[in-house]
Amino acid sequence: MRSELRKDYIQEKYVIIAPRRKKRPHDAKKAISQRSISTVCGICPQKLQQDLIIQLFAWKKNNLQALGKKKRVTWDIAILNNLYPAITLDNPKAYGIQEVIVETPTHQREFAKLSIKQIAGILKIYGIRTKKISKNKKIQYILIFKNSGGLAGASLAHAHSQIFATDFLPPHLFDKSQRVQSYKLEHGSCVYCDVIKRESKTPRLIYEDKYIIAFTPYASMYNYEVWILPKRHLDSIAYLNQQERHSWARILKRICQKITDLGLPYNYYFHQTIFDEDQHVYMKITPRGSTWAGVEIGSGIVINPISPEDAAQYYRE
Numbered sequence: 001m002r003s004e005l006r007k008d009y010i011q012e013k014y015v016i017i018a019p020r021r022k023k024r025p026h027d028a029k030k031a032i033s034q035r036s037i038s039t040v041c042g043i044c045p046q047k048l049q050q051d052l053i054i055q056l057f058a059w060k061k062n063n064l065q066a067l068g069k070k071k072r073v074t075w076d077i078a079i080l081n082n083l084y085p086a087i088t089l090d091n092p093k094a095y096g097i098q099e100v101i102v103e104t105p106t107h108q109r110e111f112a113k114l115s116i117k118q119i120a121g122i123l124k125i126y127g128i129r130t131k132k133i134s135k136n137k138k139i140q141y142i143l144i145f146k147n148s149g150g151l152a153g154a155s156l157a158h159a160h161s162q163i164f165a166t167d168f169l170p171p172h173l174f175d176k177s178q179r180v181q182s183y184k185l186e187h188g189s190c191v192y193c194d195v196i197k198r199e200s201k202t203p204r205l206i207y208e209d210k211y212i213i214a215f216t217p218y219a220s221m222y223n224y225e226v227w228i229l230p231k232r233h234l235d236s237i238a239y240l241n242q243q244e245r246h247s248w249a250r251i252l253k254r255i256c257q258k259i260t261d262l263g264l265p266y267n268y269y270f271h272q273t274i275f276d277e278d279q280h281v282y283m284k285i286t287p288r289g290s291t292w293a294g295v296e297i298g299s300g301i302v303i304n305p306i307s308p309e310d311a312a313q314y315y316r317e
């Protein structure tokens, strides 16, 4: 394949897909787990600070049940206030909410090694918190994200994700939502619903079933970038049903394991804009194998040496 300039489905973002023939995509070094096995950290059950606990959850058979906030219980997922928040509800100059979701009580268990049920439970918690935080009428924007591995910005080894909610909608997302609206006026449909239909027939498809689809986006900015979307047009993760969460968790687990096998740190995240039903929620999974250099910093155009078609093949294998 020769190099090719590609544009994002809707945003003004450009990437040059420039596969390097010699470097086979799947030859990356096998991961060496950097997670220390024996240490205890600030979000391990025995070290949790009582005043940071928002809510603890545990599985009772197949139901995730809220346990309240007493520290001395056995839990499966914990929601905490961030210990060092950059934004808080009592600061009008940097207003917002930062929460931490501890994804397992076990310090050394990697996210990709959690059960599908547990990962589906984490998705459910994202929905529960989104609903709760949306009740604050000042909040405009909720970002849920995960940093896994040092290069991806994780400061804690213990598997966790974070919620960042502000009264400020970042300008590029405002711009994106306007583009989605213009597309709808022009075509009478949601751009992402259309992308789902198109991508299911390309070599970029990784997996699809009745409920969700996973593919490598046409203009992947990151090596091995993946998107997961619900097939139903939902503007928030809070509306996923149990089957959708299960499907989502199953493919997310597999993708995170494949990225870990490559030895790469990764992020995943999704944006939720309150008051915009036109948006279609999607999760972006971005492995951090590339270092952006002069071209990227200067021009804003990213050069990606791993074509999304090759990356999808790797995930399907």
Ligand SMILES: [Zn+2]
Pocket: 039, 040, 041, 042, 043, 044, 106, 107, 158
């Ligand atoms: Zn820990």
Ligand SMILES: [Zn+2]
Pocket: 190, 191, 192, 193, 194, 232, 233, 234, 279, 280
């Ligand atoms: Zn849609």
